[in-house]
Amino acid sequence: MKKIAFLLFIFTLNSCISVKKYNKRLEKPISSEKLKKDIDYAYIKLQKLHPTLYTYIPKEKLDYKFDSVKNTIHEPLKPLEFYFKLAPVVAEVRQGHLRLVPPEKKLTKKEIKKLKEQKGLLGRLSYYVENDKLYVKDNPEKVANIKNGSEIIAINNIEIEKLLKKYEPLITSDGYNTTYQKYSMARRFPTFFTVEYGIMDSVKIDLKSEYTLDQKLVTREKKSKEDKKKEKTDKKPTEEKKTKDYNPVTKSFNRNLKFLEKDSSIAYIKIKTFSGTYSQKFYRETFREIKKAKSKYLILDIRDNLGGSLAEITNLYSYLAKDKFRFINDLEVANRTSITHADYFSHFPNYLKPIAAVGYLPSKLTSLLMVRHKNDKYYLKSQNIFTPKKPKKDAFEGEIYVLINGSSFSASSIISAKLKNDKRAMIIGEETGGANDGTVAGIYSTQKLPHSKLKLPIGLFLVQPNIEFTHTMKGVTPDVEIKPTFQQILERKDVELEWILKEIKGK
Structure with missing residues (x-):
């Protein structure tokens, strides 16, 4: 027991020293020469790994942006000061998933424990x-x-x-x-x-x-015994919590079904995030219930849904489609080897990483074999998720309305674009934040800049719905645009939903 206690003491001491050393580095200015090298490094990696770097900005203009920021650095800067210089240039690529990660101080175990005992700020x-x-x-x-x-x-x-x-x-x-x-x-x-x-x-x-x-x-109030007890209860898994994907932070379900009329003629599905967790079971049970209720209308609410699982939205679409469909095009990648730079080990917990290392090289080789060259571009072919599919047995056959807003992003934009293109739904609300014609995401290659140590996660896949592209370089535009005022939001008036209900009653 003494030996174990001593080892724990040494481990804790080393951990504290490591945190102190890391935080000290954040306060140390880095020479302008090294920072300029970091800028060059970031741009080279973007050119090598990002599949559509110049979709929204010409190469000459982006070259100029990177050169210009280098010309503004004349003296040493701390990592955070450098972040505020470089991050806006990365944002000029205009890909919503792409951003430089700001440096954050690390906390000791004692500090983490203290914060867990308190409410937020x-x-x-x-x-x-x-x-x-x-x-x-x-x-x-x-x-x-x-x-x-x-x-x-x-x-x-x-x-x-x-x-x-x-x-x-x-x-x-x-x-x-x-x-x-x-x-x-x-x-x-x-x-x-x-x-x-x-x-x-x-x-x-x-x-x-x-x-x-x-x-x-x-102030950061200390959590009461009641708060802690409720947190503990919220974390206890139940079948309903799993299926509806309960979020203990928001204390609400991430996906839910309800009927808006006594006769169940209008089904309403709210999906806050496409997390993928137990989603197959949710959709299987939900659409079975909708079919049993003989609902004529379905309202799919994906406002403020930032996206998530590609597999989930593909499965969801199979409950909305009337005919055989292909949901996603083959994924475009930057070149034959870019996928080998993916963050392989980030998907495994620390205790499994030694085992995962065994599969590292076979995984890279498999990735290379999956890349195909066609029309001067490279594509990842062809997993089950991209093949044509038939509608599910309990697929909804009535009329569909989709609620979107500017915070409907990524996967939310992809399924909205597909539903609109296939004339399967009427889209209501505000233009989505994610692009109509696809987005760069999927898996990432996180690059660490050599001197500032800032992290730059780069999406490796161009994910595009199988649609006729609009080439607008914007989001999915609604068939009926409705933007609630701040006052309406404060009064909890759902003007978009009210419009749909009025439209349905008019029929």
């Missing part, structure tokens, strides 16, 4: 962004009695407008879409702020509500 509120202004959209926990709809003017005397303008160049959508950015900023603002100013125990928030100014102190 800025992340406990949900936000709305419009015209360089930040509003509180929802405050479910009544944190500091901050009212929904209040405008946040400053945090710790730092003006919000300045922060938003600083963070805006870090965010991009697919192509020339403009609806995605405000949703992404509202979601990522607490992260950006924490990365720049560190983890705090409290923040002072200046608010404007109607004609009054107010100041609130938000």
